[in-house]
Amino acid sequence: MSNRQKKIWLAVLIFLFFAALSFFVLFPIYYIVMASFKNSQELFRHGLDLRIIPASMSLDNYKLLLFDKSSYYLYWYRNSILICALFTVFSLFLSSLVGYGLGAYNFKGRNLIFVLVLVVMMMPLEILMLPLYKLIVDMRIINTYAGVILPFVVSPIAIFFFRQYAGGISKDFMDAGRIDGCTEFGIFFRIMMPLMKPAFGAMAILLAMQNWNSLIWPLIVLRTNNMFTLPIGLASLLSPYGNNYDMLISGAVLAIIPIVIVFLFNQRSFISGLTAGGIKG
Amino acid sequence: MIRPPGAGSGPGIPARRMFTGDDRLALKKILYSEKWAPYIFVLPFVISLLVFFLYPMITTIIMSFQEVISLNNTRFIGLRNYERLFDVHFYNALKTNTIYTVLTIALTIPIPLLIAVLLNSRLTKGKTFFKTVLFIPALTSVIVAGIPFRLMFGELDTALVNSVLIDLGLKPQKWLLNYWTGMMLMVILHVWRNAGIFMVYYIAGLQNVPDELYESASIDGAGAFKKFRYITLPMLKPILIYTLTITIFEGYRMFGESYVLWNESMPSDIGLTIVRYIYQQAFQRNDLGFGSAIGITLLLIVLVINLVQLRYFGLFRKERD
Numbered sequence: 001m002s003n004r005q006k007k008i009w010l011a012v013l014i015f016l017f018f019a020a021l022s023f024f025v026l027f028p029i030y031y032i033v034m035a036s037f038k039n040s041q042e043l044f045r046h047g048l049d050l051r052i053i054p055a056s057m058s059l060d061n062y063k064l065l066l067f068d069k070s071s072y073y074l075y076w077y078r079n080s081i082l083i084c085a086l087f088t089v090f091s092l093f094l095s096s097l098v099g100y101g102l103g104a105y106n107f108k109g110r111n112l113i114f115v116l117v118l119v120v121m122m123m124p125l126e127i128l129m130l131p132l133y134k135l136i137v138d139m140r141i142i143n144t145y146a147g148v149i150l151p152f153v154v155s156p157i158a159i160f161f162f163r164q165y166a167g168g169i170s171k172d173f174m175d176a177g178r179i180d181g182c183t184e185f186g187i188f189f190r191i192m193m194p195l196m197k198p199a200f201g202a203m204a205i206l207l208a209m210q211n212w213n214s215l216i217w218p219l220i221v222l223r224t225n226n227m228f229t230l231p232i233g234l235a236s237l238l239s240p241y242g243n244n245y246d247m248l249i250s251g252a253v254l255a256i257i258p259i260v261i262v263f264l265f266n267q268r269s270f271i272s273g274l275t276a277g278g279i280k281g
Numbered sequence: 282m283i284r285p286p287g288a289g290s291g292p293g294i295p296a297r298r299m300f301t302g303d304d305r306l307a308l309k310k311i312l313y314s315e316k317w318a319p320y321i322f323v324l325p326f327v328i329s330l331l332v333f334f335l336y337p338m339i340t341t342i343i344m345s346f347q348e349v350i351s352l353n354n355t356r357f358i359g360l361r362n363y364e365r366l367f368d369v370h371f372y373n374a375l376k377t378n379t380i381y382t383v384l385t386i387a388l389t390i391p392i393p394l395l396i397a398v399l400l401n402s403r404l405t406k407g408k409t410f411f412k413t414v415l416f417i418p419a420l421t422s423v424i425v426a427g428i429p430f431r432l433m434f435g436e437l438d439t440a441l442v443n444s445v446l447i448d449l450g451l452k453p454q455k456w457l458l459n460y461w462t463g464m465m466l467m468v469i470l471h472v473w474r475n476a477g478i479f480m481v482y483y484i485a486g487l488q489n490v491p492d493e494l495y496e497s498a499s500i501d502g503a504g505a506f507k508k509f510r511y512i513t514l515p516m517l518k519p520i521l522i523y524t525l526t527i528t529i530f531e532g533y534r535m536f537g538e539s540y541v542l543w544n545e546s547m548p549s550d551i552g553l554t555i556v557r558y559i560y561q562q563a564f565q566r567n568d569l570g571f572g573s574a575i576g577i578t579l580l581l582i583v584l585v586i587n588l589v590q591l592r593y594f595g596l597f598r599k600e601r602d
Contacts, residue, residue, distance in 0.1 A: 007404060010404055011404040011405070011406060014399055014402070014404055014405050015405070015406055015407065017399070018399070018400075018405070018407070018411045021396070021411075021415070022411060022414040022415065025414060025415055025417070025418060025473070025477075026414060026417065028418075028426070028429035028430060028433065028473070029417070029418075029429070031429050031432070031433060031441065032428065032429040032432065035429075035432060094325040094326075094329075095325075097322050097323075097325055098322060098323050098325055098326040100322060101318075101319045101320075101321075101322025101323040102319075102322075102323060104319075105315070105318070105319035105322070107316070107319040107320065110319070113323055113326065113327070116326075116330060117326065120330065120334055122530075122583070122587055123334075123580070123583075124530070124533070124534040124556075124579055124580060124583050126534050126536065126556045126559065126576070126579070127341060127559070127573075127576030127577065127579055127580050128333075128334070128337040128338060128341060128576075129559070129560070129563070129576075130337075130340075130341065130344070130559075130563045130564075130569055130572055130573060130576070131336070131337035131338075131340035131341050131344070132333065132337050133564075134340070135332075135333075135336070135337060150333070151329075151333040152333075153329070154325050154326050154328075154329035154330075159326060178315075183312035183313055183318075184312060184313065184314070184315065184318030185312060185318070185321075188322070209420075212422065213421075213422035213423065215422070215423060215424065215536065215537045215540065216536050216537070216540075216556070216560070219540075220564065230422070230424075230425070231422045231423070231424040231425065232424075234424050234425065234428065235424045235540065235541065235544055238424075238428075238431075238541065238544045238545075239544075239545065245432070248428055249428065249432070252425045252428040252429070255421075255422070255425045256420070256421055256425055259420045259421075260417055260420060263416075263417070263420055264413070267413060267416075270416075271416065271481050274419075274478060274481060275481055275482060275485045
C-alpha cells in the first residue's frame with residue numbers, strides 16, 4: 001500500500017470513529033426527546049421503541065408540563081432565567097471591580113488579598129453550607145433570589161481572570177485618563193471597561209453556565225415550589241417509583257434544547273469563554 | 282473625555298447635595314487618589330470574604346466541637362463529633378469518593394486527550410462538526426443529564442439497557458441497587474458531561490504547540506507516537522495538571538451525580554458521598570455539629586491534596602510576582 005493510500009484509510013477510520021462516538025454521545029438526548037412524545041405508562045410497559053412512528057406520538061407530556069394547573073414548570077423556567085441573569089450581571093460588575101483593582105494598581109495588601117482570592121477559589125464551599133444557611137435565615141432572605149445569589153456573587157474565578165486581563169493592559173491608558181481629569185472610577189468605567197470587553201464576554205458565559213447548572217446551594221435556599229429553579233424543580237419530581245416521568249422527561253427536553261440552540265449560534269464565544277475561564281482561571 | 286475635575290465624572294459621584302463641604306472634599310480626594318481607589322475596588326471581595334466566607338468558616342469550626350441541640354442551645358463536647366467519624370457510613374462515603382475520583386481521572390483525562398489529538402490532526406474531516414457535537418453534553422445540568430440515564434438504566438426488563446442485555450442473552454441488572462453498577466452510572470454521567478469541556482481545553486493547548494517542533498521531529502525521523510510522547514505531552518503539561526487538579530477537587534466534593542440517581546432512598550450507602558453525608562446529617566437529621574465535623578474533615582482532605590499538588594507541580598508558582 002502506498003503512503004497516500006494508507007493516509008486515506010487512516011482518515012476513513014478516524015472519521016468512522018468520530019461518527020460512532022458522536023452517535024453515542026448524542027444518544028441520551030435523542031432518546032429523551034423520543035421518550036418525551038410517548039405516554040409514560042406505555043414507556044414502562046413496553047420499553048422505548050426508537051423508531052419514529054407519528055401515530056403513536058403525542059404532545060400530551062408537553063401539554064401537561066406547560067398548561068396543567070398543578071405544574072410549576074413555567075415558574076421554574078422564569079426563576080432559572082432571572083437568577084442566572086441577575087447573578088451574571090452583578091457578578092461581572094463586582095468581580096471585574098476587584099480583579100481590576102488587583103491587576104491595575106500597586107497597593108499595600110494587594111498580595112494578601114490575591115492570596116485570599118486563591119484560598120477561596122481552592123475551598124470546597126460545600127462545607128460552608130450549614131452556617132451559610134443559618135446566615136441566610138438570619139438575614140431573612142431564605143427562599144428568595146437574593147439568598148441564592150448573594151453568597152457567591154463575588155466570584156474568585158472571575159476576579160482571577162479579570163486581574164490577569166487588567167494586568168495586561170498598558171498603564172498608559174490610565175495615565176491618559178488621569179491627565180484628562182477622570183477620577184479613578186471614571187477611568188475604570190469609561191476607559192478600562194470597554195478595553196476589557198473580551199474578558200467580560202468570556203466571564204459572562206462561564207458565570208452564566210456555572211449558575212445555570214448550580215445545584216446544592218439553590219436546593220438548600222429555595223423552599224417552595226414556585227421559587228425552584230429548573231434543576232431543583234426537576235429533582236423534586238424524581239422519585240424511585242417513576243410516577244412523574246411524563247413531566248420529568250418533557251421538562252428535561254425543554255431545559256436542554258434552548259441552551260443547545262443558543263450554543264449552536266454562539267459556539268465560538270461559548271468555547272472561548274469556557275477555555276479562557278478554565279485554563280487561565 | 283476632557284472635563285474639568287469633578288464635573289460629572291461618571292457614576293462614582295452620587296447625589297452631590299447630600300454632602301457638606303468637608304465631606305465633599307474628602308470624597309473628591311478619595312475619588313482622585315491613586316492610593317485609596319484600589320481599596321474601594323477590592324471592597325466587594327473583602328465584604329464577601331468576611332460575611333460569606335470567614336464568618337461561616339469560623340462558625341463551622343466552632344460547631345464541629347459542639348453538640349447543636351437548637352440554634353441557640355449548644356454545648357461544647359470536645360472531639361466527640363470527630364470520634365464519630367470512625368463510623369461505617371463515613372468510611373463508605375470516603376471510599377465512594379475515592380473510587381469515583383480515581384475512575385473519573387482514568388477516563389476524563391485520556392479519552393478527551395485522544396479525541397483532541399485526533400481532532401487536531403490534518404487527517405480528520407469534519408472537525409468543527411464533531412467538536413460541536415461532542416461539546417453538547419457539557420451544556421446540560423447534572424439533574425437534566427441524569428434523567429435520560431436513569432431512564433435508560435431503569436431496573437425493569439423493558440428499560441433500554443436491560444432489554445439490550447436480554448437480547449444479547451445476558452442478565453438484566455438492577456442498576457441502582459448494586460454498588461458497582463451504581464458507581465458505573467455516576468462515572469458515566471460525569472464523563473458524559475465533562476469530556477467535552479476537557480476536550481476543548483486540550484484542543485486549545487494543542488493549538489499553542491508550534492508546528493515547527495513537529496516538523497523538525499519528523500525530519501529527525503520521529504514517528505507519531507514519539508512525537509506525542511516527547512512533544513505533545515510535555516507541551517500540554519500545565520493543562521493536564523490543571524485538569525487533574527479539578528478532577529480530584531470535583532471528585533471529592535461530588536454531590537449532583539449521586540443526588541440525581543438516589544435523591545430519596547439509598548440502599549446501604551450506595552452512592553453516599555461526603556457532601557451527601559453532610560447534607561443528610563445536617564439538613565435531614567439536624568445534627569449540625571456532626572455535619573460540621575464532616576465538613577472540616579473534607580476541607581482537610583482537599584487541603585492535603587492541594588498541598589501535594591503545590592509541592593510536586595508548583596501549580597501557582599508562576600503566579601507569584
